[in-house]
Amino acid sequence: MNRRTVITGMGWITPLGHDIESAWARLRKGDSGIAKTTIFDAGTFPTQFAAEVKGFDLKAFLGDDYETHKDVSRQAGFALAAAKMAWKDAGLDAAADLDKTRVGVYLGGGEGPIDFHNFTTAAVEGWNYEENHLDTKRWADVAYERLQRVMEAEQEPNMAAGHMARLFGVEGPNFNTLTACAASTQAIGEAMNLIRRGDADGMISGGCHSMIHPFGTTGFNRLTALSTRNDSPSTSSRPFDRTRDGFVLGEGAGMVILEELSHAKARGAKILGEIVGYGSTADAFRITDIHEDGRGGIAAMRTAMEDAGLRPEDIHYISAHGTSTVENDKIETLAIKGVFGEQAKNVPVSSIKSMLGHLIAAAGSCELITCVLAIRDGIIPPTMNYANPDPLCDLDYVPNEPRKADVKTCLSNSFGFGGQNNTLAVTAFRE
């Protein structure tokens, strides 16, 4: 007996808005969520802009539950709000006899931001300049005085998933995966497999992350992975454009409710789409570079299509990982050609990272949600800021304008640092 996995609820907190419809409207318009960094003063950093979530109010989403969860880290707050949105969207707040031991969580949650001021203070006070080493006695004295128990605990990457169990009372399997930029695509794929096998009837899945903090920006700046177009933040993310110079850090959360089909039908849930295939592979090549043949991405897409029983001509849209780094966009293009051959140029490919920035662990789930909306409305979101064709990137990237199209089946790609490749196949629901 084949257990099918459908999507019955969606929610997101993004740099372009805090509800599904308004952020989707802005994505269709080609708006940019990217601007000068305000979370910290990045004025001297190589990159001084980001795609921030603005005016977020966790209390507005959690209501009476806010007090219980008020100490969550920034990204876990995004996750709880997006999950609450998805839960309501699925009508689960009104579901009377839900067996909550059969509902779980599979999150691609990032670590919480470090308590920066107190952390740096302890580090600097503890440094022995004469002998050039950390004096752990002095460090400990300052650390014990300044670091706070709850704030430290809430940095653990599995805390958001733990809070969700409490918030929704769900006692089923509870996972957090953190495969860098591929995490939430991985989470949804693995959650689908849990449902398919019968280990759960419902899963709250997706991802959350915020690395817009001094250490996150430092880390990616040192890797020279970020765009440094400080004079023009809103056009800085330009996937597949020849002048692209790196990705733009974003933050947020994207959450979906996955349900086994008969479970969803039995409670009369509206069905938004179906996850039909998932592929996960490792490049096993280098921690810094993608394998130059794109073999990992090729294998991930092929596995997802085989899993779903889809042929290349069945795919109407590919939501690309499309980070706007020189390497990713070139090799992802190569990988798509590796899978689709002659037909590659006929498949629309776009990257909403051109507007939303790169939400890291949360990127994949937000892109999957976009695929579901593209299917629903028959509109493919554009790749913005595409101006200069790159001979190595020669596919149909849906440049600068949204496109009306009959979209029934999509692939959503996510590729992470270290060679993590994950692809999901999602379709319109048919009986």
Next chain:
Amino acid sequence: MKKHRVVITGLGVASPLGLGITETFDGLVEKRCGLERLKAFDPSHFSSRIAGEVEIGKVQNYVPKGYRKATKVMARDIVLAVVASYHAVKDAGLKTKCIVDRGEADGLPDVDSTRFGANIGAGLICADLGELAGALATAAQRPDATGDRGFSLAKWGNEGMTNLTPLWLLKFLPNMLACHVTIVHDCQAPSNTITCGEASSHLAVGEAFRTIERGAASVCICGGAESKINPMSLARQSLMGRLAANGDSDPTQASRPFDTSRTGMVISEGGGLMILEAMEHAQRRGARIYGEIVGFGAAASATHWMNPAPDGRALSLAISKALADADVSPDKVDLVNAFGVGTKEHDIAEAAGIRKVFGDHTATVPVLATKGSLGNNGAGSGAIDLAVTSMAMHRGVIPPSLNTEAVDPACGLNVVCRDPIDCRADVALSVASAMCGGQTAALVIRRYQA
């Protein structure tokens, strides 16, 4: 859909008792303790000054020659995983890229890299404070002052950050354990990284079990690794009030799972990686089989993400699901491997969860606990435990729990203590719980019968 049977063919461990499963297992049987005064840094101003540390030697010796440079960007957690991975593939007799490069592949059959997956649990990897603090110190406003030196974000952005190696961030991404391991051994099939504290290993092994079961891979390297031996992790655990008191006089007596006089846990480090294989695959290459994974269950606490619920409900749900998955009734379980971290409340909650499932059988089923000797190896603890449990079934010996002298009546478990006992277990259960986050997991291992 046909489900593949999944067997355990390799055990790799890097623990405070030594490298390789034999060292660790023999150490437990001989009641050795891997805990002593912390050596990695001066712990004198911390509330706990003892730890379990792993002696590794050079990690360069565990990777292909062309990969030695990459060991410079490995956090301690990654090093532990890489070392454990070598021992695991070696123990399994797998011809991986690393084994070929070392010239140790003679007579071993090829492994298809595209059918070789990974699922590795990781913790919140702490930045190397010595390195990071040194770089941050260059951005102090008043470096000459004896206090209130002030950190300048502007100085940091301008030039301070350039004191960090360009690849700095990659040392601390949790998925880098799996990335380095998959590169070193060339594993290209499904790869995942589970970050759920002390439940990470069980969840990762459980997921790897499922991956092979559904046919998405033929072999998986799975488990976890973590090091809490750094000032930040020690301070964190100390703030959480979980560390054992009075360890200074005799560190070897500080960690006391389920004992009436237990006072808390001891921080530690370690890596455990296992090789799981589709049964036909293992049979075809004539592999030694330690046991078969037959059940997996996971559940979460809906009560609180930090404080364990005294009734251990989440763990009891995970155990029940794992036993149902294995189609085994509780009275048929011959051995329980508990998490037994040694804090008052966690041990009570865990024992309650076990009792809830086993009822009267609790009094007789032997409980294996390792933390008295090993301390809390974080995300690596579960896989070390699973390896020890597999070895106990394989060798026919259950090692005693060090320092468990009088089992707390509030726990009420039949903990194997004082002396090792014979193990004729056909079915063993191993459990774990995340100390932050509320995740729990259970796995059932059965003696292998073709």
